[in-house]
Amino acid sequence: xxxxxxxxxxxxxxxxxxxxxxxxxxxxxxxxxxxxxxxxxxxxxxxxxxxxxxxxxxxxxxxxxxxxxxxxxxxxxxxxxxxxxxxxxxxxxxxxxxxxxxxxxxxxxxxxxxxxxxxxxxxxxxxxxxxxxxxxxxxxxxxxxxxxxxxxxxxxxxxxxxxxxxxxxxxxxxxxxxxxxxxxxxxxxxxxxxxxxxxxxxxxxxxxxxxxxxxxxxxxxxxxxxxxxxxxxxxxxxxxxxxxxxxxxxxxxxxxxxxxxxxxxxxxxxxxxxxxxxxxxxxxxxxxxxxxxxxxxxxxxxxxxxxxxxxxxxxxxxxxxxxx
Numbered sequence: 645x646x647x648x649x650x651x652x653x654x655x656x657x658x659x660x661x662x663x664x665x666x667x668x669x670x671x672x673x674x675x676x677x678x679x680x681x682x683x684x685x686x687x688x689x690x691x692x693x694x695x696x697x698x699x700x701x702x703x704x705x706x707x708x709x710x711x712x713x714x715x716x717x718x719x720x721x722x723x724x725x726x727x728x729x730x731x732x733x734x735x736x737x738x739x740x741x742x743x744x745x746x747x748x749x750x751x752x753x754x755x756x757x758x759x760x761x762x763x764x765x766x767x768x769x770x771x772x773x774x775x776x777x778x779x780x781x782x783x784x785x786x787x788x789x790x791x792x793x794x795x796x797x798x799x800x801x802x803x804x805x806x807x808x809x810x811x812x813x814x815x816x817x818x819x820x821x822x823x824x825x826x827x828x829x830x831x832x833x834x835x836x837x838x839x840x841x842x843x844x845x846x847x848x849x850x851x852x853x854x855x856x857x858x859x860x861x862x863x864x865x866x867x868x869x870x871x872x873x874x875x876x877x878x879x880x881x882x883x884x885x886x887x888x889x890x891x892x893x894x895x896x897x898x899x900x901x902x903x904x905x906x907x908x909x910x911x912x913x914x915x916x917x918x919x920x921x922x923x924x925x926x927x928x929x930x931x932x933x934x935x936x937x938x939x940x941x942x943x944x945x946x947x948x949x950x951x952x953x954x955x956x957x958x959x960x961x962x963x964x965x966x967x968x
Contacts, residue, residue, distance in 0.1 A: 648828070651712055651843050652850035658704050659854025663697075667858070667865050670694035675741040677866050693863060696737040698871015701851040702730040708847050717770055718831075718841040721763045722881045726848075728759040729803055730874025737868040746869070756800045756877070763881050764795035777887040779963040798889055799880040805899035806876030807869060808906060808926045813861035815928060815942045817852050819898045819949035820875055824849050826895045826953035827882045830960050834886055841885060848875070861939050888960055895956035898949050902926040 670676075676692035709715060709723055732747070732755045740746040747755075767773060768791055775783040776794065786794070810816035828845035831838040855871075858864040876899070883892040893900050905927035912921040923933040931941050 648846040652846040655847045655850030656854040659851050663858050695866040695868040696870050697865040698867045699734050704851045705847045714840045714843045716840045718838045719844050721766050722878045725763050725877040725881045726874045729877040730870050733869030733873035760796040760799035764792045780966050799877050802880040803873045803876035805903040807872040809902045810872040812938050813863040817856045818946040821852050822949040822953040823896050826956050829957050830886050891956045897952040
C-alpha cells in the first residue's frame with residue numbers, strides 16, 4: 645500500500661512539474677486543437693488550445709513503471725497497449741494539429757486491431773485463459789480463439805469509448821481515474837493478488853490527477869487521442885488480466901453510454917431518414933445543448949463514474965465470496 649501511494653504521488657508530482665514547460669513546447673510547435681465545425685459553437689473558444697497532453701501521461705507512467713520495478717507478466721500487456729495505442733493517438737493528434745485532418749477511421753481501427761490482437765494473444769497464451777469469468781457463476785469456457793476475438797473487441801471498444809468521452813474539460817480524465825481506482829482495488833484483492841498491476845494503476849491515477857490540474861475548465865491543455873485511445877485500451881487490458889472483463893461495462897459505464905449514444909444516434913438517423921434522437925452525440929453534447937454548464941455535466945458524470953466504480957468493486961467482492 646505504501647508503494648502504491650508513493651507511486652501515485654510521484655507520478656502526480658512529475659506531471660505537475662513537467663506540464664507547464666510541456667504546454668509551452670506544444671504552443672511553440674503549433675500543436676493546437678482544431679474544433680470541428682459541426683460541434684457546439686461554445687467550443688470555438690477552445691480553438692488552438694494545446695493538445696496531446698496524454699503523451700506526457702504515457703511517458704511518465706512508462707518510465708516510472710520501469711524505475712519502480714513494476715514490470716512482470718501482469719503489466720507487460722497493459723503498458724504495451726498504453727504505449728502502442730497511445731502512439732497511434734499521438735500521430736492522430738499531430739496530423740490533426742498540422743493539417744486539420746487526423747488519421748482516417750479505417751487506419752485507426754486497423755492499428756487498434758493489431759495492438760488489440762497482439763495483447764489478447766499474449767494474455768491468452770501466458771495465462772492460459774480459455775474462458776470468461778462470469779460474476780457469481782465462475783469461468784465459462786469459450787475456447788482460445790473466441791476468447792482472443794472477445795478480448796480484442798473489448799480493447800478496441802473501450803479505446804474508442806474513452807476517446808468519445810474526451811469532449812469536455814476534465815470529463816475523460818476524471819472518469820478514467822475512478823475506473824482505474826476500482827481496478828487497482830480489484831488487482832490488490834484478486835486471487836492471487838496482482839501487486840504490480842495495482843502499482844501501474846496507481847501510476848496512471850497519479851499521472852491523470854496531475855494532468856487534471858491543467859485540464860479542468862477552462863482547460864490549458866487537452867488529453868487528445870494520445871491519452872484517450874491509449875488509456876482506454878489499457879483499461880480494457882487491465883480488466884482482462886484481472887479476469888473482470890464483464891465487470892468493466894459497469895465500472896466504465898460512462899464510456900459505454902457515450903459509445904451507445906453515438907451508435908443509437910447513427911442508427912436512428914439512418915432508419916428515420918434524417919431525424920435525430922439526441923440533440924448531438926456523444927451524449928455529453930446533448931446535455932450541453934440542453935443548457936447544462938460544462939462544469940455541471942463533467943461533475944455529474946464524475947459522480948456516476950465514482951458510484952459505478954464502487955458498484956463494480958462490490959460486485960467483484962460479492963462474487964468472490966459467493967464462489968468460495
